[in-house]
Amino acid sequence: MPFMGQDWRGPGEKWIKTPLTNGWERTKLRPIQISSEAIPIKSSTSFDDDLPISNDEGRGTSSDELSDEEPWIPHCFVKSKSKEFIGCTSMSEAFHRLDLARAVSDIRRFSYVCKVVSILVEEKLRNLSATARKSLLSIITAIVVRASEEDLDISTARRLLNFFSEGLEGHVYGSPLLTAKHQLRVGSLLDAVSSVHPRPIEEIDNTGVTFLDLPRELISLVLSRLSDSKSLIEISKSHQVFEGIVDNEMTMWRRLVSFHFSPLQIEVARREKDLMTWRDTFFHLRKMHVLREVYADVIHICCHCKALFWNTLGHPCIRPSSPSVRVTPQQFVDMLLLL
DSSP, X not given: OOOBOSOTTOTTOOEEEETTTTEEEEGGGSOOOOOGGGOOOSSSOOOOTTOSOOTTGGGOSOHHHHTTSOOOOOEEEOSOOOSSOOOOOSHHHHHHHTTHHHHTTSHXXXXXXXXXXXXXXXXXXXXXXXXXXXXXXXXXXXXXXXXXXXXXXXXXXHHHHHHHHHHTSSOOSSOHHHHHHHHHHHHHXXXXXXXXXXXXXXXXXXXXXXXXXSOHHHHHHHHTTOOSHHHHHHHHTTOHHHHHHHHHOOHHHHHHHHHHSOHHHHHHHHHHOTTOOHHHHHHHHHHHSOOOOOOSSOEEEETTTOEEXXXXXXXXXXXXXXXXXXXXXXXXXXXXHTO
């Protein structure tokens, strides 16, 4: 792949064109690209040429070219007047520097990224610039790739696509041609998601011990570890054994209520309706209170250099011992809208 030579952006630096941002990046600052094995969606649908991933262009530079460079750690700085740290100037740049499109392939970060995308497509899409909207669609594309290849979170991918499609209706920033292009691309992604049909558990060829062979008490204990009602309801649709446990055993619903709500909130709700089951209690409380958000990995902000970074990866700070603060998806979105 050809490199750009010296120019006004940085004399002597090597620049490389990348499909993720549809622009040029300095080689020593660019993140490691996704491997080509994680690329194709299992569908006959063809996508636009500017998808964030491709077999050849997604490889980036060779190992020899990056051997002398330090591994990239996803991070970005918020707006700062300091000369030491240059803050991000746009939402799309923050997406890229935090590597959100590739973060969806990590199970620890998937839920956090999906929540960020969900807030943006449901509430803020019409207020986003055309560039930010294009970057957001690239992240959704990565979610669709993961859902299609691993047969996971199909409903999540479909819901995000539907909200994105609805958000394109009416007045949005950018040219009508770009909006039409995004609508066409969303349609292609919806076709790809719709073509994925999970195999029933009975048809899976497994000669060993399966999850369904475990005692009912153990299955119930495992299901009770799920932290949201949506997962319980979805898994109850996959097999009659799961359906019987989710519908009839209230212990897991009681644990779910205790996890998300305070004892005082639970006491008030139970006092209002004496005959309410624990499942009814959960949905009753959910209407009045915010659910507790739990993520295996979250974005933090460094109290010293004001860098946003993934907690499990850290960031290159000149004061490594500096404390950091957890950033919720809503707080992260609010930060992005100020860029």
